[in-house]
Ligand code: COA
């Protein structure tokens with residue numbers, strides 16, 4: 001099949017194209033309204049279809065002969081345990097846990113927050129919520145109570161599902177006290193909390209509020225799948241925006257299932273029955289789409305890995321997994337491969353394992369720098385696919401379609417737009433730019449299935465954040481260019497979002513935290529190049545007049561504040577005191593200019609600048625402090 005023909009049809013006849021893809025799924029009632037627009041002009045997919053995503057991902061496969069096939073492989077070097085759940089066992093667990101939730105009054109449309117480590121039960125919980133037609137909101141375990149509280153307050157869950165602890169390399173992190181603290185901080189109080197007790201830590205339970213997972217499962221009555229409409233929400237996943245308040249991306253059931261099912265063959269070249277491993281976390285979109293829903297909707301075996309690419313116990317972890325489970329496709333963030341490369345530059349660990357089952361390595365979550373790309377290709381001998389996507393889309397916007405027509409790869413490029421995504425590069429006025437010119441990456445509407453149609457509880461933010469900059473387009477927040485063969489090169493965010501170890505973080509949120517320190521008059525947090533994690537956040541801080549504080553002490557206090565408010569995952573470790581920050585005459589800090597200095601780009605000094613001399617001054621300080629990216633990759 002030719003990529004061009006497939007892509008062209010998806011753009012010229014979107015409804016026909018996606019109606020056909022929808023037939024690959026077992027709907028309760030097949031959709032007739034394929035692509036519709038609501039009163040606000042927002043596009044939706046498969047509105048009148050009736051379905052249940054958990055049914056499609058689990059029960060359907062049991063009914064069709066996959067009951068004995070492994071559905072989930074759990075491998076946890078940090079707890080020294082492994083297990084396998086077949087599709088039939090998964091169906092049993094999911095329907096029982098749905099029974100637990102139902103007994104607590106969870107109904108269609110209710111929200112349930114899941115705050116769990118990478119264990120099989122996290123997937124069971126998500127599917128059980130989906131089974132009831134309820135809406136899950138999974139919060140990554142590396143977030144602190146404040147972040148969890150913000151999400152609880154916004155999603156207003158009826159219930160929270162958690163575990164007694166997560167395990168990070170050699171340390172046990174107790175989750176329950178974090179959940180208790182978050183509930184205390186949140187104005188919205190969930191009615192109850194289901195707690196999975198793990199052997200590594202025993203959570204203190206609150207009478208009348210907390211329910212023990214194992215006890216509840218032992219006496220649960222299985223619950224049936226509840227039919228939902230194609231446009232009913234499956235989940236809310238919070239992601240960082242430019243302000244302190246995260247954005248609740250709402251994923252609709254129908255479009256999500258259709259796009260993911262299609263992607264499993266088109267992008268990943270997977271057949272039902274094969275083993276797919278996304279080495280991410282269920283707290284991120286990659287985990288939602290390709291640890292849980294994509295592989296299961298396709299009847300594949302998925303892998304839940306509770307460990308790191310290195311140190312659990314060594315840099316051979318990925319290759320050991322491939323060998324042990326005969327993994328066909330491995331998907332991870334470039335940071336993971338940079339970590340492996342750092343510890344095992346010659347990839348000597350690969351020689352200890354048989355990685356012949358591995359056909360392709362996929363990378364996303366952050367820019368795949370050419371040296372990491374070339375190293376991985378060289379050392380593994382496997383094709384490496386860089387694909388670009390976002391929480392908002394739920395699947396790849398650009399990719400090399402391994403199941404349609406693999407194209408020659410170009411280092412630094414995520415290849416070509418995926419079917420359904422009409423990707424354009426625009427100048428500031430919204431004009432399409434010619435090949436080679438860098439601009440804002442935007443996607444012409446309608447977006448294909450699975451992409452967000454609103455922000456939970458804040459439709460205005462959805463419109464202003466994504467649809468207002470370029471009417472008729474979705475604004476991605478990424479900048480980049482296309483070459484003369486249409487290959488897309490994503491160069492980085494054009495807003496105050498940074499990417500640390502493939503984790504998306506808001507510098508605006510960190511600034512709000514730093515600004516709360518008594519000594520801080522003003523500040524700016526920028527993403528600075530980091531050889532391992534891609535970027536790391538660094539605070540440029542202006543002290544209040546006459547405030548006397550040792551700079552090391554200040555840094556320690558600011559680091560502790562960010563860790564407490566956002567969590568360890570923010571990786572905020574540096575704050576530099578500066579005499580002034582470049583600003584406009586109206587007093588706005590020129591963050592874009594700081595970003596340009598940090599990434600060693602040409603600096604565009606706006607005419608509205610208050611004091612032009614502040615630019616060379618801050619440039620010199622940033623260079624001296626090692627905050628300017630050196631060279632190019
Ligand atoms: N629960 C609690 N804490 C967590 C956590 C979780 N689920 N995940 C990470 N943390 C903590 C870590 O323990 C660490 O804490 P510390 O500052 O006390 O040491 C901090 O958050 C930063 O974590 P991380 O970014 O994972 O750094 P690391 O040094 O522990 O590991 C890598 C470095 C490169 C191995 C790791 O970042 C990695 O595996 N990256 C791949 C990223 C990835 O898969 N992203 C998914 C997007 S697709």
Ligand code: AMP
Pocket residue numbers: 239285363364365366367368386387388389390391392414476477478490491492493499502503504
């Ligand atoms: P998230 O929503 O957490 O998946 O983060 C999405 C952001 O990560 C995008 O907007 C990009 O900035 C970045 N990103 C993801 N994948 C890639 C990629 N393949 N190349 C470049 N940037 C990427």
